Amino acid sequence: MKQCNRTSWAKALKTCALAAILASISFIASAQDGNAGIQQANTQVRSYFESGTNLMYAIGAILGLIGAVKVYSKWNAGDQDTSKVAAAWFGSCIFLVVVATIIKSFFGL
Incomplete structure (x- = not known):
């Protein structure tokens, strides 16, 4: 054994x-072949970057529309927390737009 x-x-x-x-x-x-691979990855990421920032802008716009409808419905219903909900939705939209803009300027694209 x-x-x-x-x-x-x-x-x-x-x-x-x-x-x-x-x-x-x-x-x-x-x-x-490491340098060539790194250069190829850099090129591929930069090629998708413009589409990614445009996608972030589109998501921000959709969130803005959804938020506007929710705030409007709360306002018409007479809810007390309308300003808090409006600030949350507006803040999320602004965050997405600012992040996309800062990343775009940071990478110099």
């Missing part, structure tokens, strides 16, 4: 060593 455990342990150790060697060879081969 002990012989079987030692044999399987040795096989597992050899397999792990082989996997580590293959991984290090793969890492060394791909490390030479």
Whole structure:
């Protein structure tokens, strides 16, 4: 029984060593192309950035419309917390627009 455990342990150790060697060879081969990969990722992120900021503006506009309808309905119903709800919705819309604008100016796009 002990012989079987030692044999399987040795096989597992050899397999792990082989996997580590293959991984290090793969890492060394791909490390030479690291700058090209980083440049490609930078290009891809920048290509989606304009669409992402436009999406944030659109979400802000939709939230503004939904918030306006909710505030109007609360105002007509005579609720006491209308100003709090209006501030929350207005603040969320302003936050999205300001974040999109600041990120856009921060990255210089």
